[in-house]
Amino acid sequence: MGRRATTRRIGIADVALKAGVSHATVSRVMNGNFTVDATIAARVRAAATELNYQPNPVGRSLALGKTDTIGIVVPDLSNPTFQAILRGLSMAAAQDGYRVLIADSSEVSSEEAILAGEARRRCDGLVLCAPRMSDAELEELAPSLQPMVLINRTTDAHAPSLMVDYGQGIQELAEHLVGLGHTRLAFLAGPERSASNGLRLLGLEKFKAGHPEIDLQMLEGGSNFEVGHQSVDAVLASGATGVLAFNDLVAMGLLSGLHERGIRVPEDISVTGFDDIPFARYTTPTLTTAAVPITELGQQAWHRMRDLIRNVPSDAAPEGPTVFQPRLEGRSSTGPASAERRGG
Amino acid sequence: MGRRATTRRIGIADVALKAGVSHATVSRVMNGNFTVDATIAARVRAAATELNYQPNPVGRSLALGKTDTIGIVVPDLSNPTFQAILRGLSMAAAQDGYRVLIADSSEVSSEEAILAGEARRRCDGLVLCAPRMSDAELEELAPSLQPMVLINRTTDAHAPSLMVDYGQGIQELAEHLVGLGHTRLAFLAGPERSASNGLRLLGLEKFKAGHPEIDLQMLEGGSNFEVGHQSVDAVLASGATGVLAFNDLVAMGLLSGLHERGIRVPEDISVTGFDDIPFARYTTPTLTTAAVPITELGQQAWHRMRDLIRNVPSDAAPEGPTVFQPRLEGRSSTGPASAERRGG
DNA sequence: GAATAATGAGAAAGCGTTTTCTCAGAGCGT
DNA sequence: ACGCTCTGAGAAAACGCTTTCTCATTATTC
Numbered sequence: 001m002g003r004r005a006t007t008r009r010i011g012i013a014d015v016a017l018k019a020g021v022s023h024a025t026v027s028r029v030m031n032g033n034f035t036v037d038a039t040i041a042a043r044v045r046a047a048a049t050e051l052n053y054q055p056n057p058v059g060r061s062l063a064l065g066k067t068d069t070i071g072i073v074v075p076d077l078s079n080p081t082f083q084a085i086l087r088g089l090s091m092a093a094a095q096d097g098y099r100v101l102i103a104d105s106s107e108v109s110s111e112e113a114i115l116a117g118e119a120r121r122r123c124d125g126l127v128l129c130a131p132r133m134s135d136a137e138l139e140e141l142a143p144s145l146q147p148m149v150l151i152n153r154t155t156d157a158h159a160p161s162l163m164v165d166y167g168q169g170i171q172e173l174a175e176h177l178v179g180l181g182h183t184r185l186a187f188l189a190g191p192e193r194s195a196s197n198g199l200r201l202l203g204l205e206k207f208k209a210g211h212p213e214i215d216l217q218m219l220e221g222g223s224n225f226e227v228g229h230q231s232v233d234a235v236l237a238s239g240a241t242g243v244l245a246f247n248d249l250v251a252m253g254l255l256s257g258l259h260e261r262g263i264r265v266p267e268d269i270s271v272t273g274f275d276d277i278p279f280a281r282y283t284t285p286t287l288t289t290a291a292v293p294i295t296e297l298g299q300q301a302w303h304r305m306r307d308l309i310r311n312v313p314s315d316a317a318p319e320g321p322t323v324f325q326p327r328l329e330g331r332s333s334t335g336p337a338s339a340e341r342r343g344g
Numbered sequence: 345m346g347r348r349a350t351t352r353r354i355g356i357a358d359v360a361l362k363a364g365v366s367h368a369t370v371s372r373v374m375n376g377n378f379t380v381d382a383t384i385a386a387r388v389r390a391a392a393t394e395l396n397y398q399p400n401p402v403g404r405s406l407a408l409g410k411t412d413t414i415g416i417v418v419p420d421l422s423n424p425t426f427q428a429i430l431r432g433l434s435m436a437a438a439q440d441g442y443r444v445l446i447a448d449s450s451e452v453s454s455e456e457a458i459l460a461g462e463a464r465r466r467c468d469g470l471v472l473c474a475p476r477m478s479d480a481e482l483e484e485l486a487p488s489l490q491p492m493v494l495i496n497r498t499t500d501a502h503a504p505s506l507m508v509d510y511g512q513g514i515q516e517l518a519e520h521l522v523g524l525g526h527t528r529l530a531f532l533a534g535p536e537r538s539a540s541n542g543l544r545l546l547g548l549e550k551f552k553a554g555h556p557e558i559d560l561q562m563l564e565g566g567s568n569f570e571v572g573h574q575s576v577d578a579v580l581a582s583g584a585t586g587v588l589a590f591n592d593l594v595a596m597g598l599l600s601g602l603h604e605r606g607i608r609v610p611e612d613i614s615v616t617g618f619d620d621i622p623f624a625r626y627t628t629p630t631l632t633t634a635a636v637p638i639t640e641l642g643q644q645a646w647h648r649m650r651d652l653i654r655n656v657p658s659d660a661a662p663e664g665p666t667v668f669q670p671r672l673e674g675r676s677s678t679g680p681a682s683a684e685r686r687g688g
Numbered sequence: 689g690a691a692t693a694a695t696g697a698g699a700a701a702g703c704g705t706t707t708t709c710t711c712a713g714a715g716c717g718t
Numbered sequence: 719a720c721g722c723t724c725t726g727a728g729a730a731a732a733c734g735c736t737t738t739c740t741c742a743t744t745a746t747t748c
Contacts, residue, residue: 011735023735024697024700024737028696028736035697037697055735056735058406058411058466062702063734064735064736065703069445086421087421091448099466102434102446104434225622252626255626255628259629279569281569282596284599286600366727368727369728371705372727375706400703401705402704403705403706404704406703406732407704407705407707408706409733
């Protein structure tokens with residue numbers, strides 16, 4: 001038997017009693033079923049407002065087999081990128097009366113699977129944001145997580161996938177620096193397990209192939225301020241005049257570290273970020289970066305999810321992953337390579 | 345009758361059938377009830393794993409009268425402060441096996457009440473983050489939202505409340521500027537409806553009373569980058585040498601705008617922020633601000649909520665609001681008032 | 689005016705659990 | 719050997735809702 005709450009919430013039965021009708025009729029009225037006589041409907045509505053009746057969503061969910069909630073699994077909620085996706089998703093879902101449940105895996109990829117499964121059971125669908133789990137695990141898990149939408153990840157299992165073309169974006173940034181006369185570049189890489197870092201590396205391979213004359217060094221890194229800030233020495237040691245940071249956060253950390261050393265940006269060194277987070281317009285100097293329409297990505301994630309939930313035939317949605325192209329956002333952290341450093 | 349899913353999820357009944365026991369026994373085993381014979385328990389567990397049985401949380405919620413979920417209502421998810429609270433709350437709640445449901449009111453205070461009520465019914469409790477609704481409305485709503493925790497807001501209705509002492513913080517920042525020799529200050533205010541802006545104004549009133557010699561001007565503002573960026577003219581026109589921005593975002597916008605005009609910070613003008621968001625350490629110059637332990641605030645919100653849910657006697661928790669004191673974080677965006685501007 | 693169709697509302701089953709109630713059977717003492 | 723307690727498991731109610739099924743009432747038609 002269920003637990004009896006200390007003060008029982010008022011339910012459909014109370015309204016039915018007060019209006020002198022059956023549970024069924026109350027339910028019908030509450031759901032706008034027009035097979036109910038107008039007089040009775042009015043009486044029920046009156047009773048409902050008088051008792052301040054609010055249907056219990058849990059009972060509703062059980063009967064209807066849906067929760068009007070979707071889950072989102074993110075590796076780290078402190079990352080502005082994931083925050084923006086969450087926001088876009090949440091806003092878009094709210095438009096259609098859906099709520100968002102959060103599951104933060106704290107970058108612990110081993111917990112991700114359990115977390116995802118648990119979240120999925122509470123929701124009508126799941127958005128997996130750049131999952132850190134292996135391809136094999138993802139594919140194995142996929143069936144039990146449907147309907148599911150992937151962000152910055154693909155899988156052979158059938159699931160819509162939204163990708164940002166980080167490879168193309170980083171290439172454009174590199175080309176941008178080359179166009180400014182830089183010949184020695186450095187890439188401040190991101191986290192090992194990050195799929196988006198892999199895409200950047202792939203893009204840079206292509207870039208290298210197309211520009212054998214350019215010296216491009218790979219430096220170890222990460223994804224936050226501290227990493228950028230602590231990389232000043234490595235960057236200077238590399239002799240690069242143009243630095244491609246993994247993302248805007250790293251770039252900002254680097255900018256700050258360079259400033260402390262009295263090294264001028266862009267006069268001495270040019271720096272680029274990635275993502276175009278809102279802050280990038282307001283750094284000093286303003287940050288050249290590759291803009292990712294991240295909020296739109298969250299929105300799109302919801303739209304794909306909605307199609308799945310509503311069972312829209314899959315041929316209405318694109319088969320392969322939807323790819324978002326970053327847009328080069330030239331600002332003042334990049335400039336012509338300085339004459340003296342250009343030489344060596 | 346409930347909706348029959350296209351492919352029925354496997355339920356407790358399937359496990360019971362396979363193990364040759366009753367629903368009840370399966371439930372007992374799954375919940376670690378030791379009144380079940382070890383042999384039978386093992387058989388049930390085997391059946392469960394073989395069928396990959398996962399209890400349906402909705403059914404569970406209905407029977408148990410709890411959802412293991414709490415809701416958070418925020419005025420704007422794009423605000424780093426609310427993001428940080430959300431993060432702290434989510435992490436802390438996850439520790440105790442609770443999930444967080446998001447309700448973003450998009451600063452529309454009229455929707456807030458409905459949103460809150462709806463979220464509450466889906467959850468075991470509600471965290472209201474700086475609600476924009478009126479005091480009267482909040483108090484009227486409070487009973488139906490219990491258990492509830494307030495952040496940056498109080499109410500006469502009984503509910504734990506976590507407050508940041510913005511008044512004290514802004515006073516310290518102002519004192520800091522005065523200590524550096526500034527005599528003409530300006531406050532770039534926040535949104536009208538924001539309670540935290542009201543607290544800052546109150547603090548500044550006190551400050552004025554204690555420093556009749558200081559010229560403190562109030563400038564209209566807001567809470568984001570753009571506002572700070574667009575306020576450069578107003579700030580310059582005010583003749584102030586020290587500017588108290590509503591928060592770090594506004595300060596960063598201002599910093600950027602001043603930089604574009606070639607006005608040096610802190611040599612020509614000193615600027616302070618508020619909140620100490622992670623970015624504040626990495627602006628150029630680094631931002632003097634009042635640090636708010638915001639993630640801890642989210643954490644505390646969960647702990648208060650947990651006490652309410654577990655029905656811990658209220659005398660265990662403090663009666664009045666818990667107040668968090670901001671800590672002055674002196675960095676390089678503030679410096680001695682310049683001789684030439686100090687005069688006029 | 690009687691047979692038929694249309695309308696509207698109640699009874700009850702079902703959603704998937706938990707938990708109380710109940711009772712069969714085992715263990716034990718006398 | 720009989721009655722007692724105790725253990726363990728099944729039957730069934732409860733959680734709060736939706737919806738099908740069913741049937742009573744009224745409207746329609748020849």
